[in-house]
Amino acid sequence: MLEVMVPIVGILIKMLIVIGVTQGAVAYLILVERKVAAYAQDRIGPNRCGPFALIQPLADGAKMLLKEDVVPSYVNKPLYILAPLIAIVTATIGFAVVPFGPVGASAPTLGGYRVDFQIAPYIDIGIVYIFAVGSLAVYAVILAGWSSNNKYSFIGGLRSSAQLISYEIPLGLSILGIVLMAGSLDLNDIINWQDRHFWGIVLNPIGFLIFLVSAFAETNRLPFDLPESEQELVGGFHTEYSAMKFGMFFLGEYLHVITVSFLTVILFLGGWDIPFVLDANQTGLIPAFAKMIVIVTKVACVILFMMWIRWTLPRFRYDQLMDLAWKSLIPLALVNLVATAAILQWIRG
Numbered sequence: 001m002l003e004v005m006v007p008i009v010g011i012l013i014k015m016l017i018v019i020g021v022t023q024g025a026v027a028y029l030i031l032v033e034r035k036v037a038a039y040a041q042d043r044i045g046p047n048r049c050g051p052f053a054l055i056q057p058l059a060d061g062a063k064m065l066l067k068e069d070v071v072p073s074y075v076n077k078p079l080y081i082l083a084p085l086i087a088i089v090t091a092t093i094g095f096a097v098v099p100f101g102p103v104g105a106s107a108p109t110l111g112g113y114r115v116d117f118q119i120a121p122y123i124d125i126g127i128v129y130i131f132a133v134g135s136l137a138v139y140a141v142i143l144a145g146w147s148s149n150n151k152y153s154f155i156g157g158l159r160s161s162a163q164l165i166s167y168e169i170p171l172g173l174s175i176l177g178i179v180l181m182a183g184s185l186d187l188n189d190i191i192n193w194q195d196r197h198f199w200g201i202v203l204n205p206i207g208f209l210i211f212l213v214s215a216f217a218e219t220n221r222l223p224f225d226l227p228e229s230e231q232e233l234v235g236g237f238h239t240e241y242s243a244m245k246f247g248m249f250f251l252g253e254y255l256h257v258i259t260v261s262f263l264t265v266i267l268f269l270g271g272w273d274i275p276f277v278l279d280a281n282q283t284g285l286i287p288a289f290a291k292m293i294v295i296v297t298k299v300a301c302v303i304l305f306m307m308w309i310r311w312t313l314p315r316f317r318y319d320q321l322m323d324l325a326w327k328s329l330i331p332l333a334l335v336n337l338v339a340t341a342a343i344l345q346w347i348r349g
Contacts (some may be wrong), residue, residue: 032303036307044235072148074149079147087144090140095259099188100117104121107289108285153240156233178204194270272291
């Protein structure tokens, strides 16, 4: 009985830790982004609430909870309420297969039980799972735009459906090169393969570039925030949302950014790997926590890069957005995939 209960309790504890840490991280990422924006625009940014404005996220959260939750009379209420729930749920459950540190043979043991730094360590199709769950997020934007019965919201929903569906194609194609090299869809196997060989960005730089551009579009970040674009659509798909429902869209977007950043690090930046410093043969608690710190640090750097790009590049026109996906990224991703497969076949054959 104990052998059955301990793994279940361990999974529940990991779920609570991941949910709590990611929700808290989102609150402070908003503060970081406001400071990055202020620096890019030669402003000061938040500096009032506590030392270094560290209490600002709590004030923002309280504001979201205490504001009046206005539901317009002309909306389709069931779908209007469902949309933000889909946004936050799909963004959260993707973390189930994300390795936050060593998993498997290199994971440490505690009290005779192995401690995997992953909620669901036995799913060997982690990439497929994340892409399947992530693709459901488009329903949140489409339902929000359609159920609001507002022209601005509806146009934002239409833009989002075309944008997310278009950029999922090059996003999926861009990772297939790494999958072919590692010979696995398991995120842990891909990290271990990079530890034994080279990082994905070195072996497949074109795939990395395509993945990064597509990831910006998938997360609705500038310069790809066409579903929101305040100058054109007021607020786009969430124009009619207020209070915590609007906050849930915000939360879902930042959780999606964290997930994409983890994928970028795991697939192309070696995960927890640091050449000649950390490797899969190092076991124990100290190497495990060192690997966790390394992967989190890399993810933080990717998130900062995404924030910096937001305040650097102007927004694309809608026709430019579609042309980039269908006329540039998809053909380039197909050529890159075929070339990678041919080179691997030549090397292995």
